[in-house]
Amino acid sequence: MLIHRIEPGGPATSEITDRGLFERRRRLLGLAGASALLGLAPSAWSAGRFASAPRSPLSTAETPNSLRDITGYNNFYEFGTDKTDPPKYAHRLKTRPWTVSVEGLVKRPKVFGIDDLLMFPLEERIYRLRCVEGWSMVIPWIGFPLAHLLKQVEPLGDARFVEFISALDSDTMPGVGMGSLRWPYVEGLRLDEALHPLTLMAVGLYGDILPNQNGAPVRLVVPWKYGFKSGKSIVRIRVVDKQPATAWNQAQPREYGFYSNVNPEVRHPRWSQATERRLGEFGKRPTLMFNGYGDQVAGLYAGMDLRVHF
């Protein structure tokens, strides 16, 4: 799949991984096991591998959806266009070994193995997820801010955007033969959006390893944008100077803009964006600007007409 590129003169892994951090995580994992034995649950869902990850203050206090809903109703077109296709077929995806190559306009390009990524200090982020199809969920992700990763590779001065490329393997992905989207799935953010503290690289949910249908082993989560902006099963991250050509924007440019911020005021020809159904609830609730994250992110778009840049 990916070719490991050894950068001559690049940093050795030992320099990048903070040793102290590594030890601390080791201890925490051990503690989680011990406290589970003693019945001292550090969080509500203590059984999983990442149960000890501290809950971030950026989490919403809303009740998360059930694991059944989160893992049973997925848009992951590589595995088929029906919501129940990914739960049926995504188990075929081999998530180990896995590498994420971070490259492009950066000082220190690097190929991260999945275990390297797990060395970042992980935290729990309970985020709202709003799909452009008019439904929403609340998901307790486990991950680390993308900014931490980008800081390691040091974007260069002319870097403007970040492109996220998802895995493509037609042998294990029954959906890619159907020509519904251009493959591989590509998404993108402006560099400042990518560096925003809310932008998360998720490796787990509900305290455990990310299920395949949710984008294992590592995916993007951008909670103030429609769900399709958050690429799944990422293998390559490119820092670039031009706005990337993204999957849904290319498929239907008038319906899906590059920004695709959750915006109840921008009409969509198929689904009302003014309201949403929170799965598990009857009736609809109003959709909030930037999916309720306006206080944190509105500044990114100061002076922009979001009806034009939808």
Add this chain to the structure above:
Amino acid sequence: MPSPAQLGAIRLALLALCVAPALWFFAAAWTDHLGANPVEAVTRGLGDWALRLLLLTLCITPLRRWLAWPWLLKLRRMLGVTAFVYALLHLAAYVWADQFFDWDAIFDDILHRPFITVGFLTFVLLVPLAATSTNAMIRRLGGRRWQKLHRLAYPAAILAVLHFFWMVKLDIREPLVYAAALAGLLGVRLYWRQQARGAVRTSCGGRCSPP
């Protein structure tokens, strides 16, 4: 030709088959077997069956001719009415479960979401057909006028398929299947019409104008 008793049994069996999907959806919703988004599953399921029954209704005439089973005609009205009932349930699911009587949102959908505009038009075309499907109405209208009115089933079926096409985000395989079936059903009728015209022409040596 089945006896009246046999025909009654056939109609009853067909009615039971038509009612089964609705009961299934009701039971599945009741027992929480419709996944994370039951409202969507029910709305779509009822829409699917409205379209399937509409197309099945349009199958009766070709089947009747090919099999030379004139009695099939006696099943057609029932199929058409069940198609309408499913469309009504589909609409009810949308108005009640999906939008919860938010009339502003409903009108906004009808005006601004092309697929819903078309679904609405489909429904509007089906209403007069359902309303005139009693024996008394057929007598009042007279056979010819009734038949003419009921040709609205063709544009209704076309619009129903378009409704489905415009609903899907990207993957058009499912609506394509229905479109192909409908094209076959309409195509065979066009073919017959051409043939009938040809037959008239040859019967008068090609000199008379078609009726």
